[in-house]
Amino acid sequence: MYKKLNLIALLLFAGITILAQDQYLTANAEDNEKIYVSKKTYNVKKFPHKFKTDKPKNIILLIGDGMGVSQVYAGLTANKGKLFINNCKHIGFSKTQSADNYITDSAAGGTAISSGIKTYNGAIAVDIAGAPVKTILEEASDKGLATGLVSSSAITHATPASFIAHQPDRGMYEEIAADFLNTDIDVFIGGGLDHFTKRQDGRNLVEELQEKGYKVETDIKAIKKTKSGKLAGLTAAVHNGRINDREDMLPVATNTALEILSNNEDGFFLMVEGSQIDWGGHASSTVYIVEDMLDFDKVVGQALAFAAKDKETLVIVTADHETGGMAITGGSIKDGVVKAEYPTKGHTGVMVPIFSYGPGAEEFTGIIENTDIYTKMKRLLLK
Numbered sequence: 381m382y383k384k385l386n387l388i389a390l391l392l393f394a395g396i397t398i399l400a401q402d403q404y405l406t407a408n409a410e411d412n413e414k415i416y417v418s419k420k421t422y423n424v425k426k427f428p429h430k431f432k433t434d435k436p437k438n439i440i441l442l443i444g445d446g447m448g449v450s451q452v453y454a455g456l457t458a459n460k461g462k463l464f465i466n467n468c469k470h471i472g473f474s475k476t477q478s479a480d481n482y483i484t485d486s487a488a489g490g491t492a493i494s495s496g497i498k499t500y501n502g503a504i505a506v507d508i509a510g511a512p513v514k515t516i517l518e519e520a521s522d523k524g525l526a527t528g529l530v531s532s533s534a535i536t537h538a539t540p541a542s543f544i545a546h547q548p549d550r551g552m553y554e555e556i557a558a559d560f561l562n563t564d565i566d567v568f569i570g571g572g573l574d575h576f577t578k579r580q581d582g583r584n585l586v587e588e589l590q591e592k593g594y595k596v597e598t599d600i601k602a603i604k605k606t607k608s609g610k611l612a613g614l615t616a617a618v619h620n621g622r623i624n625d626r627e628d629m630l631p632v633a634t635n636t637a638l639e640i641l642s643n644n645e646d647g648f649f650l651m652v653e654g655s656q657i658d659w660g661g662h663a664s665s666t667v668y669i670v671e672d673m674l675d676f677d678k679v680v681g682q683a684l685a686f687a688a689k690d691k692e693t694l695v696i697v698t699a700d701h702e703t704g705g706m707a708i709t710g711g712s713i714k715d716g717v718v719k720a721e722y723p724t725k726g727h728t729g730v731m732v733p734i735f736s737y738g739p740g741a742e743e744f745t746g747i748i749e750n751t752d753i754y755t756k757m758k759r760l761l762l763k
């Protein structure tokens with residue numbers, strides 16, 4: 381009798397398990413954002429691994445905010461097994477802990493990569509005592525290289541800010557915007573127009589940028605047409621919208637920046653951030669993560685296309701930290717379906733991947749500190 385009941389229970393359980401695995405096919409509205417079902421995929425090109433030199437003339441650093449291995453694999457699954465990132469043969473891991481917290485935020489994480497120091501959460505290129513630390517972008521600029529920043533959030537947000545500004549707190553957006561004027565950066569494109577124009581101190585930084593010789597544009601179509609000179613592209617009042625709203629803003633902005641920066645014969649440093657992979661993680665939304673992961677991968681594709689042609693450019697693809705503790709609990713590479721669960725609405729402490737391509741790429745392997753990314757970039761680009 382018991383045996384029979386057990387058997388029925390077992391059969392029922394097995395049935396439920398089989399149903400559960402196919403649950404994404406009958407997702408209710410509540411679950412919609414946890415399951416991504418591919419509608420459209422894109423083709424991924426393979427790039428040759430032939431370079432002119434051992435040391436790069438240019439570095440393109442691509443930061444996927446909140447991009448852990450699960451986020452990359454969600455993108456890879458959603459695009460049915462292929463990403464531009466797959467071109468990178470050199471892979472490592474970065475330890476993300478900040479000076480005061482096992483779980484970093486994007487300000488301390490950005491500062492570690494931009495300046496080579498561990499600082500407290502919230503710090504924008506200042507050390508634990510609050511003293512400014514030189515960033516790789518500033519050092520590149522001092523050496524006569526062209527420099528650029530591109531972001532799908534506000535350009536004043538923590539990640540891009542930590543490459544150009546020095547402030548004790550990431551929330552000081554107006555002070556961060558003013559710091560852009562203290563540099564010779566050649567091109568920056570992202571949101572944050574309000575931080576340049578609607579300010580407590582009454583300064584109009586757009587006018588000040590124009591006086592310094594910048595072309596200031598707010599429309600991505602006008603930005604796209606710019607091929608040389610100094611460019612400030614401020615594409616949103618604060619943050620750029622989600623992908624349906626901003627469309628191909630990030631890939632277009634990246635191409636524009638590459639075009640402008642490559643005019644400099646001494647080389648360049650460019651950082652591009654895919655900001656909203658992190659926001660998808662905070663929202664426990666697989667759909668949001670995948671949309672932004674694929675947008676970011678297209679940016680990787682553009683950077684690789686440039687580097688493959690130029691043969692003197694190092695491309696580094698990494699993250700500041702992981703967000704959401706994303707666990708892929710189901711899916712199909714054949715159908716481009718990803719299902720995930722999230723144990724936290726915040727960041728996690730896990731190490732994040734580093735993918736690299738080009739001269740010097742072999743340096744970015746093994747398990748390294750996030751601060752080592754700065755040290756290695758500096759040694760390769762500026763010494």
Ligand code: MG
Binds near residue numbers: 445533537538540653
């Ligand atoms: Mg960010």
Ligand code: ZN
Binds near residue numbers: 658727
């Ligand atoms: Zn975050």
